């Protein structure tokens with residue numbers, strides 16, 4: 001019997017944020033003998049302070065997990081990048097993957113794209129072509145430029161990558177993989193979530209607020225006003241820790257005032273499926289997480305989106321934008337109850353893993369050249385005028 005060629009596909013995961021999105025893709029490939037799945041687990045996953053979420057990767061039943069601690073709490077993001085590049089570079093030389101898969105806009109994803117492209121290993125980038133605020137915006141486009149193959153969530157993202165000079169045939173629209181999980185029939189129910197996390201109240205909002213690295217000087221004021229408003233309200237809140245971007249210490253310090261307050265339940269991180277059920281049943285989500293923009297609308301859950309972190313992202317009627325001031329937040333909290341709960345499919349229909357799998361079964365993917373060419377569209381009309 002002829003042995004099938006097996007491709008080694010290495011996924012890199014650095015946070016709960018990318019793991020939730022790549023998990024279905026990993027599991028899909030793992031179930032097919034054409035692929036050997038390897039997972040490089042690093043970043044926030046490895047930090048006990050942020051919930052040691054590497055354990056989620058293990059619990060998912062995924063094979064060939066390699067854990068790498070890429071930072072200590074004194075490292076700045078550029079140092080984390082350098083350490084991840086160094087560790088990942090040693091690792092890929094040992095296991096020689098045919099493809100590295102990265103997601104989104106974190107320094108870990110950038111490390112994966114750098115190591116892959118500099119070692120002539122094909123890099124696939126999931127969910128490029130998005131726009132946002134904070135340093136993520138710069139990292140995401142840099143990752144796209146260092147990647148050979150793109151899996152994007154919709155046509156607009158594809159158009160943006162074409163604008164960056166990427167070849168149209170290297171871009172595949174697969175939708176946002178988290179929709180696969182959001183549409184899953186296997187999400188835990190609310191009693192299970194309350195039991196697992198020992199949540200005592202049934203009416204609550206969610207608070208999930210990250211630092212914006214380019215606004216570092218203002219973060220202390222922002223989070224102080226936010227915590228003041230939350231404590232003064234008569235609203236129950238489930239609070240999730242921010243990611244570990246520059247400025248996170250300031251937020252965590254301010255959150256110490258929330259600890260033990262009667263209307264607050266606070267956690268470093270929740271399992272993705274549990275978080276989704278929590279969100280689906282919440283009154284609204286407040287903060288600046290992508291989940292308020294990309295996931296809450298899918299469930300028809302209103303969002304109070306604070307500040308600039310999600311700037312320029314797709315917006316819908318269920319998203320209320322507010323400045324990060326006491327008055328801005330209080331006004332939004334008064335108004336949010338008036339937003340109707342209407343579910344909207346913005347980023348695909350939940351078939352991302354199948355579409356990703358199909359694309360990787362196509363032999364042409366495996367002959368993608370590692371030498372890229374900028375597809376020059378400089379002759380295109382700018383502002384309606386021929387160049």
Ligand code: UDP
Pocket residue numbers: 016017018020178208210240243268269270271272273275276288289290291295
């Ligand atoms: N998320 C999760 N558990 C949590 C908080 C968030 O699984 O406790 C998920 C969330 O649903 C989203 C992803 O993590 O898919 C990213 O959210 P986060 O706010 O951490 O990061 P962002 O994408 O805004 O950078």
